[in-house]
Amino acid sequence: MTDMIGPGWLAACFGVLALACSLICGYRLVQARRGRRRTDVPVEVCHGLMGVAMVGMLIPGTKLTGDGGLAWAWLVVWIGFTAWFGYEVLRDRARRRRSALAHRGAHLVLAAAMVYMFAVVLHAAHTSAAPSMSGMSGMSGSSSMPPLVTLDLVLAVGLAAYAVVLLDRIGSRPTPAAGSSRTGAVARAIPVDTAVHIVMAVVMSYMLVMMLS
Numbered sequence: 001m002t003d004m005i006g007p008g009w010l011a012a013c014f015g016v017l018a019l020a021c022s023l024i025c026g027y028r029l030v031q032a033r034r035g036r037r038r039t040d041v042p043v044e045v046c047h048g049l050m051g052v053a054m055v056g057m058l059i060p061g062t063k064l065t066g067d068g069g070l071a072w073a074w075l076v077v078w079i080g081f082t083a084w085f086g087y088e089v090l091r092d093r094a095r096r097r098r099s100a101l102a103h104r105g106a107h108l109v110l111a112a113a114m115v116y117m118f119a120v121v122l123h124a125a126h127t128s129a130a131p132s133m134s135g136m137s138g139m140s141g142s143s144s145m146p147p148l149v150t151l152d153l154v155l156a157v158g159l160a161a162y163a164v165v166l167l168d169r170i171g172s173r174p175t176p177a178a179g180s181s182r183t184g185a186v187a188r189a190i191p192v193d194t195a196v197h198i199v200m201a202v203v204m205s206y207m208l209v210m211m212l213s
Contacts, residue, residue: 011058012058012059014058014203014206015055015058017203018050018052018054018199018203019051019052019055020051021047021050021051021196022048022050022051022052023051024192024196025045025047025048025051026048028044029041029044029045029048042081042088046081046085046107046110047196047200049077050114051200052064053078054200054203054204054207057117057207058203058207068125071122072122074114074118075119075122078111078112078114078118079115081111081114082108082112082114084111085104085105085107085108085111086108088108089101089104089108092104106162106197106201109158109159109162110159110200110201112155113208114204116151116152116155117207117208117211120148120211152208152211152212153212155204155205156204156205156208156209157205159202159205159208160205162197162201163198163201163202163205166194166197166201167198170194
């Protein structure tokens with residue numbers, strides 16, 4: 001992988017955001033391990049790995065997603081997460097847990113989007129005479145395949161809509177009391193986990209759109 005997605009500066013900015021989310025998830029896992037906080041371990045692990053994979057795909061020079069075997073390993077990882085969240089969605093649906101169903105459903109879509117992107121780039125590398133994958137730019141071949149274009153757009157629009165819904169929820173939260181500190185108000189207005197979800201959805205949507213260019 002040697003090419004960035006879209007403008008280099010924009011890909012780098014999104015890569016930094018994805019890496020920041022990955023580090024935040026790692027920190028939260030450590031805190032949970034020490035018993036200082038409760039967290040959703042599968043989600044934190046998924047987001048942590050997703051941030052690393054996004055950096056590798058946005059900035060191929062980092063070699064985080066690699067060529068050949070490493071990329072196949074990533075594909076297996078995301079198939080595993082997709083299967084796990086799919087199972088959880090079915091379980092929450094059976095138990096009629098609507099809030100949990102929506103939450104798990106969003107992670108299912110994120111994991112499935114990663115499966116889609118790695119599958120497309122591996123297919124492009126397999127059908128190309130080039131000895132290595134060409135990064136996300138190698139995915140642009142999907143633009144000539146109508147079924148993939150439709151799936152790409154559905155995933156991109158769905159994730160963008162999910163980010164908008166989360167932002168709307170933040171805007172509709174009760175205003176902090178007048179005596180509260182500014183830092184505390186910001187912390188309550190934008191929960192860390194919600195911010196991570198928004199960033200992941202936005203970055204993923206951008207990557208999917210760039211596949212069509």
